[in-house]
Amino acid sequence: MSMERRPGAVRSEKSRLAILSAASRQFAEKGYDHLTIEGIAAEAGVGKQTIYRWWGTKTALVAECLVEGMLIPVPLRPQGSGDLRADVEAWVRSIVDFIPGNESLMRSLIIAAAEDPDVATTMNERLGILPTNDDDGALPMELVEAVLGAIIVRSLRRGTFDEGFAERLVAVLLPDTVA
Known part of the structure; x- marks a missing residue:
């Protein structure tokens, strides 16, 4: 999940978003245990090697979905009402x-x-x-x-x-x- 550039083709923002959307949708539908890189790649219209080049593991991909706000609809930081x-x-x-x-x-x-x-x-x-x-x-x-x-x-x-x-x-x- 490093933000450093990895070897290979330049990361396409359109493909990145398609992958994150597919991963998020499939995660919500199937859960983490049944989420596969093959299924995500097929839905996103990319090769699974593209996913593995950008994210080394399924967990790293899911973690990026999380940090992009695509998985958890919960405020991760407490709200400050003063109480x-x-x-x-x-x-x-x-x-x-x-x-x-x-x-x-x-x-x-x-x-x-x-x-x-x-x-x-x-x-x-x-x-x-x-x-x-x-x-x-x-x-x-x-x-x-x-x-x-x-x-x-x-x-x-x-x-x-x-x-x-x-x-x-x-x-x-x-x-x-x-x-």
Whole structure:
């Protein structure tokens, strides 16, 4: 998923968008486990070697669909209403509401980011989940990491997210805020 130019033909934006659209549509229809490079290439009208030249793996392709906003309709960054507890609870709830039916995507992206520094860097930079020093009013990095860590651990161990998960997690992380 590196943005550096790879050897071969110049990347066509039209083909790139066709591939991303096909991957996103097929992902939504079939899920990650049944997504194939062959099927994506056929729908996009490109050779599968083109896909592999631009994205080394299926996970890298799906990760780019994610960072392009084509997979997850959830705000990946908490919204800032001024009520920290309510904002974090709403953010956690929106993430865990997305997970049912998308468990394998979550696990695949976690693994891809852990194994491929380019995927991790791109997701961090382009998704804007993690705050930077430039973000006015951003949540502390440690709070964001604690929330995401809890969600990642539960996803990896294939645990469920019941109705009160967001509220309980926020109560543990922000015990001194008013409910």
